[in-house]
Amino acid sequence: MAAKTTITKTTKTKKTPPTTGKPPTTESLGARLTRASDLTYAQRLAMKATPTTLYEAASQTGFLISSYGAAFFCMGSAAVNSYFNVYNLPPGISPWVPTGFAVIGFVFATLGTVFALRPSSMIKSIKLLPIPSSQLQGTGPIPRTVMLEVAARRISPIPLPLKRFQVRPEQIVLVNRMSNRPVVPSERERMLKQSEDAKRRKEEREYELDHLMTAPFRDAGRASSTIFSNIRRGLTGEGFAPVFIDGVQYKLDADNGYALDDGLVLDRLVRIEPDRQLARSQSEKKE
Known part of the structure; x- marks a missing residue:
């Protein structure tokens, strides 16, 4: 009787180095709510x-134009006044005349500096x-x-790029x-205001439709009002x-x-x- 021989194959297992890292911990919902409440x-x-x-x-184009325009006008007036009325006077003029014009030129130069500094640090x-x-x-x-x-x-006063800092x-x-x-209105006051606003808008709409010929003049008036407001602010x-x-x-x-x-x-x-x-x-x- 032939002896049966069994051949066993041994598979080598690849060893991995031990790891000491812990699995990532997930934050519980309660902890997240606690963090959010704090x-x-x-x-x-x-x-x-x-x-x-x-x-x-908001857009400051009109403000900048009015400020720098006023500064240029005042500085130019001071320069012209100083050149003609202080340093190049014709002979025979009283000595106090150039002194007075020098004071006027100084005032104009001061005003020009003030207008030029209006947009600064904005x-x-x-x-x-x-x-x-x-x-x-x-x-x-x-x-x-x-x-x-x-x-x-x-x-x-020179219009340089904006500076950004934290x-x-x-x-x-x-x-x-x-x-x-604001003062919180009552329910009755709020309803009255809504009805008044609706009535006012209706009247304005009817006026616009009944006076179409003068609509360009009204639009021009609104635009000029905005321009003069920017000039005044400048x-x-x-x-x-x-x-x-x-x-x-x-x-x-x-x-x-x-x-x-x-x-x-x-x-x-x-x-x-x-x-x-x-x-x-x-x-x-x-x-």
């Missing part, structure tokens, strides 16, 4: 993927930057400090609030609110600029200090 208002806004625009100035936009995704994906605490990006015109919200101090909290500087950022005074358009939620968000994030000296000192960066 977030501040600024942190919630910063969790968006894109920057949040808190403030953006804020173009304020944005809240998002928190980096690397800090949001981890299980650690979300940074409590958010950053704001400010785009503003330079102090120089600051913390506590480094921005407003002298006046961006928003005045000459007087009205409608701009002072704001201190890191100890430097800037200004923003409080009348025509866009502000998120009518300025309530910006008022909530930054500081409010009516005293300008205190506002300047509070805006300075604390190490």
Whole structure:
């Protein structure tokens, strides 16, 4: 009887080096809700993927043209006055005449400098930057400090490109609030206002249809009113609110600029200090 021989094949198992890394831990739903409830208002806004625009100035073309135009006129008047009435007077003129014209030229040059500096330090936009995704994906605490990006015109009267810099919200101090909290009307007052607005729009529509020949003149009047308003703002500087950022005074358009939620968000994030000296000192960066 032949002995049966069985051939067994042994397979070599490939050994893998031991790993000491722990499997990734997943955050529970309760922990996520706890983290979300502990977030501040600024942190919630910063969790968006894109920057949040808190403030953006309106188009300032008319304002810039009026400011630089007035500055050019005053500077040119001062130069012409000084050349003809101070340094090139005909003989036989009293000595006090060039002195008086020199004072006039100095006044014109001062006014030209003031007009040229109107657009300087004007804020173009304020944005809240998002928190980096690397800090949001981890299980650690979300940074409590958010950053704001400010785009503003330079102090120089020369129209150079905007400068952009990042600051913390506590480094921005407003002298006046961006928003005045409106009085909430009652239901009856709101319905009356809606009916009055509807009646007014109907009357305006009927007037436009009945007076088509004079419509171009009315449109021209509205356009000229806007132009003269920009010229007035360029000459007087009205409608701009002072704001201190890191100890430097800037200004923003409080009348025509866009502000998120009518300025309530910006008022909530930054500081409010009516005293300008205190506002300047509070805006300075604390190490």
